[in-house]
Amino acid sequence: MAVDVKEYEGDMSNNRHNELTHVTQRLRRVLSKEVDVSVGHQQFLSDILLEAKELLNVSRVSVWLFDDAAKPSKLINYANTDWDGLITGPLPELAVQDYPNYFRAIINGETISANDAMTDARTSEFTDGYLIPQQICALLDAAIFQNGLAIGVVCCEGRFEPRNWLQWEVVATELIADCCSRRLLVHELWQMQQRLTEMAFQDVLTGLNNRRYVMDYAKSEMSRHQRADRPLSLLMIDLDRFKLINDKYGHDGGDEVLKQFAQCCNSLVRTEDCVCRLGGEEFIILLPETEVAQAMSVAQRLKEKAAALEVQYEGDIIHFTVSIGVASVNLNMPFSQSLKAADQAVYQAKAAGRNQIKLAL
Numbered sequence: 001m002a003v004d005v006k007e008y009e010g011d012m013s014n015n016r017h018n019e020l021t022h023v024t025q026r027l028r029r030v031l032s033k034e035v036d037v038s039v040g041h042q043q044f045l046s047d048i049l050l051e052a053k054e055l056l057n058v059s060r061v062s063v064w065l066f067d068d069a070a071k072p073s074k075l076i077n078y079a080n081t082d083w084d085g086l087i088t089g090p091l092p093e094l095a096v097q098d099y100p101n102y103f104r105a106i107i108n109g110e111t112i113s114a115n116d117a118m119t120d121a122r123t124s125e126f127t128d129g130y131l132i133p134q135q136i137c138a139l140l141d142a143a144i145f146q147n148g149l150a151i152g153v154v155c156c157e158g159r160f161e162p163r164n165w166l167q168w169e170v171v172a173t174e175l176i177a178d179c180c181s182r183r184l185l186v187h188e189l190w191q192m193q194q195r196l197t198e199m200a201f202q203d204v205l206t207g208l209n210n211r212r213y214v215m216d217y218a219k220s221e222m223s224r225h226q227r228a229d230r231p232l233s234l235l236m237i238d239l240d241r242f243k244l245i246n247d248k249y250g251h252d253g254g255d256e257v258l259k260q261f262a263q264c265c266n267s268l269v270r271t272e273d274c275v276c277r278l279g280g281e282e283f284i285i286l287l288p289e290t291e292v293a294q295a296m297s298v299a300q301r302l303k304e305k306a307a308a309l310e311v312q313y314e315g316d317i318i319h320f321t322v323s324i325g326v327a328s329v330n331l332n333m334p335f336s337q338s339l340k341a342a343d344q345a346v347y348q349a350k351a352a353g354r355n356q357i358k359l360a361l
């Protein structure tokens, strides 16, 4: 049911007025969450669209984004409130060649307040294929901008009869479109930040945690284990004669071995264990809540699994072995001391002929 100007200016029933005040407050509360990344952005969009649907008293509100803001050729449905019956499932993409007037208006940044969508020159293109079958009579569409370019549109659809869109309804839709724009930007920035954090703590080649990560992780695990008086163990692993593998199969062959060995480590340990590539052909596995005797048996399984691994590379099969140093992490000393002890054990394993496990003293 549309709100009439006269009604809004003076005669609006108390009920409708109270209802609007209530919905506006709800909408403002939801809009204020635009920077709260703990709410998923799809959830946020669907929340504001629902509030907008109620505020404007329309059948559906949806968000559509251009495939390419610099050179738009399609509008793709991004979020929408459901509506009772009719279209279900994903909405089809809209192509510029089918709706040139509509696209032109949105690209120009116009807010389309089509009181009668079937006669408005910007929306009449939808008449036979969409408006008539869906019984949509009024459309209120506001462009979503980013950096001065229209990147998409918020679309409000009224069914059954034309309506006169009021000025406040137009402004409310534009505010919602602006809010969608900011939220999409917040989402992009959040994704970028996630990616940077991942990059800062991840080894690019193997996807394992890197040295920076293990140092932070060890620090927090050491204090946790100290408080709980629990044992923490570590394996330091070095691939044997890795230079020969590089020399024989090339750097890419060596990389393939490192990647497959990383997977081998991951497949062998518990989810709470922390596998890291320290650099080069050197890896470390931290085993929380683990006595050194159990750590020795993990090392034994890893040594056997590595020796049995057949790395397929350009028609060849590459075999390799590992030398492992096992240490119980000394919770009263800096972590670097335990690393050093494990490193010396690796050195002894190498000196003893490689493909060996040694316990750090």
Ligand SMILES: Nc1nc2c(ncn2[C@@H]2O[C@H](COP(=O)(O)OP(=O)(O)OP(=O)(O)O)[C@@H](O)[C@H]2O)c(=O)[nH]1
Pocket: 205, 238, 239, 240, 241, 242, 243, 244, 246, 250, 251, 252, 253, 254, 255, 258, 279, 280, 281, 350, 354
């Ligand atoms: N393919 C590849 N090779 C690497 C990478 N990082 C380091 N290396 C190579 O790893 C080799 C390590 O050689 P060394 O330190 O001599 O050790 P090793 O040949 O494994 O001999 P031992 O440790 O004594 O058994 C060097 O040739 C490095 O160039 C990497 O990311 N990819």
